[in-house]
Ligand SMILES: *[C@@H]1O[C@H](CO)[C@@H](O)[C@H](O)[C@H]1NC(C)=O
Ligand SMILES: *[C@@H]1O[C@H](CO)[C@@H](O)[C@H](O)[C@H]1NC(C)=O
Ligand SMILES: *[C@@H]1O[C@H](CO)[C@@H](O)[C@H](O)[C@H]1NC(C)=O
């Protein structure tokens with residue numbers, strides 16, 4: 001059973017690739033009326049991906065009255081093509097790149113959790129309410145259209161189907177949307193937006209069953225997914241470099257690239273797999289948990305050369321565990337975010353800065369759910385409102401990658417981030 005699923009996915013992927021190539025070399029119209037088997041196969045993959053990738057038609061918040069002009073039904077959004085005006089020479093570290101934390105959780109409502117109950121609980125524990133895990137309300141494609149270009153994606157091996165799927169902690173997010181299906185969503189979107197690039201962060205989640213680890217099976221499946229024939233056309237094959245190449249990494253099919261932000265190791269596989277794996281290796285062992293600020297060297301050679309390349313400065317203080325009230329939690333998190341953004345604005349621009357504005361502390365009463373941290377509660381302003389004020393005073397500054405929860409509230413966060 002498991003074997004036949006693997007075969008048919010590959011088979012479909014191959015057909016889809018044929019179409020993708022045809023679209024890239026043809027009229028560039030994307031989702032047009034083509035009725036080739038490849039188009040049907042891609043449509044099927046995108047339907048499977050929908051729980052996680054989304055569909056633009058679902059985005060009631062995107063003004064539907066004005067089409068972007070290519071006749072493919074994508075709604076107008078002023079940041080859907082914000083990279084188009086940027087020259088190829090711009091190093092990615094010089095940009096402000098809005099991101100979403102736990103991007104796949106946008107439709108993880110209590111209804112979704114209840115519906116997935118019998119597919120999820122393979123480690124025998126009871127999950128907490130859905131609100132604990134939900135960090136977004138815009139789908140991935142909705143976020144792409146809104147200007148988001150960094151996506152935090154958490155994967156795990158589904159113990160039932162043997163596929164890589166999306167989890168947040170102990171919560172399975174969809175039984176149909178596999179990691180590879182969602183990647184096809186990104187590839188399809190990039191074909192329609194060839195001047196955009198995206199940073200995709202992949203991190204392993206071990207809550208799928210008792211003692212689950214990132215073992216050789218998991219690592220091999222991820223390696224195969226990220227180096228497949230389709231991936232090779234969209235994913236930048238460079239290793240460990242962000243200052244160079246630049247925004248202008250051009251893939252053979254004419255799109256700007258997917259750059260991988262690798263929060264996973266391939267240490268259970270022979271060394272040639274690591275050597276063949278593209279992207280920036282943000283090794284889990286070097287990622288300091290719940291840190292207000294740390295430096296992660298992702299390329300020793302580049303870092304030893306000085307000049308800032310090869311090192312990432314990261315704020316990921318997601319759980320302010322010394323604090324109790326909602327106000328104290330939000331204050332503590334905001335302090336970490338503000339100080340990191342101030343540093344990003346003044347530090348050597350060849351350093352990569354990544355600031356997570358997301359956080360949670362549900363063990364206190366009242367619980368600080370991700371939405372409470374981001375959006376506040378009662379009289380307490382959330383992080384997003386406070387960051388909006390902060391950014392208002394930092395116009396034009398380099399801030400780096402800023403990874404948010406519920407980024408669309410209050411409106412204006414993306415405007416301020418992209419006004420540099
Ligand atoms: C969100 O999840 C529910 C099930 O919980 C599903 O019925 C609905 O179609 C999903 N919405 C989207 C936009 O995928
Ligand atoms: C899960 O399984 C239990 C017991 O077999 C059953 O009663 C329940 O309806 C199932 N829930 C769903 C959402 O299928
Ligand atoms: C999980 O690991 C622990 C510690 O190694 C072991 O005692 C336990 O039996 C394991 N449980 C399962 C279900 O594999």
Ligand SMILES: *[C@@H]1O[C@H](CO)[C@@H](O)[C@H](O)[C@H]1NC(C)=O
Nearest residue numbers: 239240241298299300301302
């Ligand atoms: C590190 O960066 C240098 C360029 O500074 C590059 O030549 C090398 O391939 C990178 N190494 C790794 C392991 O990513």
